[in-house]
Amino acid sequence: MSTAPVLSAVDVTKHFVVRGAVGDSAVVRAVENASVDLHAGRIVAVVGESGSGKTTLARMLARFYDPTAGEIRLDGVSVSGRPTRAYHQDVQLIFQDPFGSLNPVHRVRHNLDRALRIHDRRMSAAERRRRAVELLERVSLTPGEDFLDKFPHELSGGQRQRVVIARALAVGPKVLLGDEPISMLDVSIRLEMLNLLDRLRREDGLALLYITHDIASARYVCDDVIVMYAGEMVEGGPKDEVIARPAHPYTKLLVESSPDPDRVGTVSRDELFDDAEALGEPPSLIEPPEGCRFHPRCPFAMERCRSEAPPRTDVGGGHWARCWLHQEGRAHEIGESTFAAALTRRDEQVRA
Numbered sequence: 578m579s580t581a582p583v584l585s586a587v588d589v590t591k592h593f594v595v596r597g598a599v600g601d602s603a604v605v606r607a608v609e610n611a612s613v614d615l616h617a618g619r620i621v622a623v624v625g626e627s628g629s630g631k632t633t634l635a636r637m638l639a640r641f642y643d644p645t646a647g648e649i650r651l652d653g654v655s656v657s658g659r660p661t662r663a664y665h666q667d668v669q670l671i672f673q674d675p676f677g678s679l680n681p682v683h684r685v686r687h688n689l690d691r692a693l694r695i696h697d698r699r700m701s702a703a704e705r706r707r708r709a710v711e712l713l714e715r716v717s718l719t720p721g722e723d724f725l726d727k728f729p730h731e732l733s734g735g736q737r738q739r740v741v742i743a744r745a746l747a748v749g750p751k752v753l754l755g756d757e758p759i760s761m762l763d764v765s766i767r768l769e770m771l772n773l774l775d776r777l778r779r780e781d782g783l784a785l786l787y788i789t790h791d792i793a794s795a796r797y798v799c800d801d802v803i804v805m806y807a808g809e810m811v812e813g814g815p816k817d818e819v820i821a822r823p824a825h826p827y828t829k830l831l832v833e834s835s836p837d838p839d840r841v842g843t844v845s846r847d848e849l850f851d852d853a854e855a856l857g858e859p860p861s862l863i864e865p866p867e868g869c870r871f872h873p874r875c876p877f878a879m880e881r882c883r884s885e886a887p888p889r890t891d892v893g894g895g896h897w898a899r900c901w902l903h904q905e906g907r908a909h910e911i912g913e914s915t916f917a918a919a920l921t922r923r924d925e926q927v928r929a
Contacts, residue, residue, distance in 0.1 A: 581653055582614035583784040584638060584668060584752045589647035591633050595863070603863045607633045608808050610647070615752055615784040620774070622787045622795035622816070624831060625805035628859060631788045634805070635754045638786065639670040666696050669745035673757040675737035679729040685713075685740055686725040692747040712743040716773060735766040742773065746781075753777070754786045759794065771798045793835045796820050801895075804828045807860050807870040814896030823911060824890075824898035826875045830916045869901065876919035877902055877910055 589612070593605040608630040615621055615638075623631045636642045638649060640660035648655045656664060672678045679688050689709040693700055700708070706725070713721035716739040729737055738758060745753060755774065759767040775798055778785050789795050795802055796816055803813040804827065812825040823829040857874045860866050866873055872882040881901050890903040902908045910919075 580616055582616050582650075583652060584615045585650040585653075586611060586613050586634065586638055586644075587648050587650060588612055589634070589637055589644040589649065591630075591637060591642055592645045606808055606862050606865055608637070611805070611810050612647075613638075613786070613803060613810075615786055617751070617784050618778055618782045619801070620778055620785040620787055620799040621801045621803060622789060622799035623803045623805055624789055624792050624795050626790055626859065628807075628862070629805040630808040631790075631805055632756055635670060635756050635786060635788055638752075639668055639754055640664060641670070662696070666748045667750055668752045668754065669748065669750040670754045670756065671738075671741055671745055671758045674761055675734060675741050676729060678741045679737060681729050684726050684728055685709075685732075688729075688740065689713075689744055689747055692744050696748040708747070709743075712747055713740070715746060716740075716743045717769075718743070733766075734762045735770065738762060738770060739773070742777075746777070750783065752784045752786070754788075756788045757790070758787075760789070760791075767794065768797075774798060791835065792820065792831045804831065807865060808862055809870060809899070811871065811900070812896075812898040814892070815894065818892075818894055818896040822896075824892045824896060824903070824908065825871075825900045826877055826902075826911060826916065826919075827871050828898075829911055833916050869899075876916065876923040877907070878923075879905065881905075 588610050589608060590610060591608040593607055594602055595605055596602045611630070611634055613621060613623070613634070623634060625631055633642065637644050640649065640656070648657070650656065651664065651667060686706070686709060689712060690705050693705045693708060709725060710721035713724050718724045718736060718739050724736070724740070732740065759770045762770060771794060774785060774787065777783050787795065787799055799816050801814065802816045802819040804811050804819070804825065806827045812819060812823070812828045819828060820832055823832055860870055860873065868884045869875070869878070869882040869887055872878040875882065879901060887899045887901045887904070889897050889899050891897050892903070900908070902910060
């Protein structure tokens with residue numbers, strides 16, 4: 578990538594202190610040593626199951642949370658302290674729930690007008706109304722005039738999310754952070770929303786972070802994929818490399834559990850998760866496992882995985898992974914069978 582990133586997270590860590598009813602406390606290690614660069618005109622997808630730290634990462638980038646360690650950089654400049662209005666103008670977060678993102682007692686016009694008034698007090702009421710119509714039509718709500726006086730409950734889920742995106746665009750941002758922006762929408766309109774995000778990055782040159790648990794939608798819309806597990810980034814690189822040739826067992830699990838009509842000979846999602854006891858549950862982030870956090874569920878786990886955290890290994894072409902198999906010369910095992918078959922083989926070895 579020749580151009581400098583617009584927004585970066587550099588080795589950011591976020592810990593939350595949770596206090597109990599009797600005065601005791603614990604630390605939730607939500608994100609640890611995560612780094613990501615967002616470039617103009619490109620989409621980076623962060624993929625992982627619930628609780629992997631995706632949303633916490635986005636909220637740190639949006640400056641809703643201060644990192645416990647590491648730093649956030651906008652246009653190469655480290656930002657700290659209380660976020661400024663200028664920062665929020667450049668970096669906008671799109672939430673998962675479009676209805677909860679809009680004030681339900683106000684019309685669409687008010688939701689857009691307020692953003693315009695806060696960030697540009699020089700605009701007259703007539704100019705703000707004209708700009709609101711332009712924004713609605715920019716996100717394919719046409720004619721825009723027909724939507725200005727509607728309340729959020731009068732819109733469909735897809736229309737509400739388009740209004741949310743229009744409001745984000747009202748301040749002329751450089752970066753959009755989408756926190757699972759299509760997960761609460763009807764399946765029939767998810768593709769439309771992904772196409773809208775793709776058009777915005779191409780036409781407006783926006784840098785986008787797309788957070789999702791669905792690696793199939795990430796494959797459709799993004800340029801690069803980062804996989805998170807239990808608060809850590811375990812793999813990343815160009816989407817075609819990461820999805821076609823997973824270099825980490827957890828990525829392989831995500832890919833195989835995602836529907837793909839072109840993939841032949843792969844077990845179904847139900848078959849993959851039939852033996853929930855063998856697969857196990859994600860670890861507690863209050864007391865995460867030593868070593869590689871995926872090792873309790875990994876069919877390829879070695880003794881080393883249980884005590885030492887794996888380093889980042891460059892696989893080539895910008896593709897990297899954190900897995901001891903690469904250091905031990907066993908990375909080929911990830912691609913030689915399905916995750917479910919490897920899991921079955923591991924269980925047979927344990928019983929033997």
